[in-house]
Amino acid sequence: MSDDNTIDPADRGKLIAAEYVLGVLGAEERREVERRLAQEPALASEVAFWEERLGVLADAVAPVTPPQHTWSQIEAAIPAAAAARPTSLWQSLAFWRGFGIAAAALAAASIAALAYIGLVPATRTPLMATLAGTSGQPNFVAAVTATGDNLIVVPATLLTSDPRAIELWLILPNQQPRSLGLIQPGQPIRLTIPPDLAGRLTADAALAVSLEPPGGSPTGQPTGPVIASGKLTSL
């Protein structure tokens, strides 16, 4: 019988990701891998490789309908979970490395957005959204102009080293996201709201920002990670 001594040390390093996904590790080893995942992108991508490849084995498991009360228990558990939303995952994303998230920048951005909409006579209740990542820190401020047909988006942060495009989405209840266009990481931008959506930017809508291939999502739906989101609220 062959033994492990003949396994290349480089391969052993990679194996831990496969063993983690396969589920053969004990509790302590699992926690150790999870601690490393936050700091080691190579390990994280190896874990993602195995999750995607081995994941199809789950097709062998017959679906079983859970009891009806499960959903109401989940629903009841959510507000508490939402309050505890901040996760540390975002801190490790390369995207945020270039960001200096400062309260001062947000304040300046908010003032800039408010000053802008202030230039137009108010004919309706101004709507604003503060878009935050899961860390809870605001990353963009968006304001609907008083005429209701333009959206000013001001990044609260100035730099990103991520080469991907940044796309803004309108999220309406029970509908697929609608693209509002690409925004710039370093400067305020004015987007024209498509006429069919102009009346839909109300307080029950939300905005989300995702990272997309250069030029924007090829599918018309978000394809990259959502880096910030927030509800529109009336001032």
Added chain:
Amino acid sequence: MDADATRSQLAAALVRVASGDRAALRIVYQDTCAKLFGVCLRILKDRSEAEDVLQDVYVTVWRKAATFDPGRASPITWMVAIARNRAIDRLRSRAAGGRLEPIEAADAVSDPAPAAVERVELAQQHQRLTRCLEELEARHASAIRAAFLDGATYEELAARMNVPLGTMKSWIRRGLLKLRACLER
């Protein structure tokens, strides 16, 4: 509805969940709960524990939806990974006990009907994985499937297949390395 549409609808729903949309979580739940409950039940072999874990899974989905990257993972695979991780953690926290089924049970369900595979892309991945598993020694492939489906540790697998622990580790590690090489071809 075609496979890509199903996938992109689920991905879109997850994006809405990331923005705090509870109705979207309900859609995600309806589309995936039977599959994920099956996965949890298979690992835990206990309905009430599986129900607990299932709740925890969707609360986790709610919290982590913003980290889901539709460009890198299929939505169902992402959710299966969360469900398995939660179920395996629950299993590990339980005192070691003899609730696991014999290894034959894993083999018995290891060849799903093609109809069970809903998405074209996943179907292709499934074929590739099946082909690569077939290149392995039968008992190595069998140990890998059992490990995945039951979330069993090396120790449990060694006991179930009646081989020394070192042998089981070697089977699975060698199997995984060969599998990786094959999947990358």
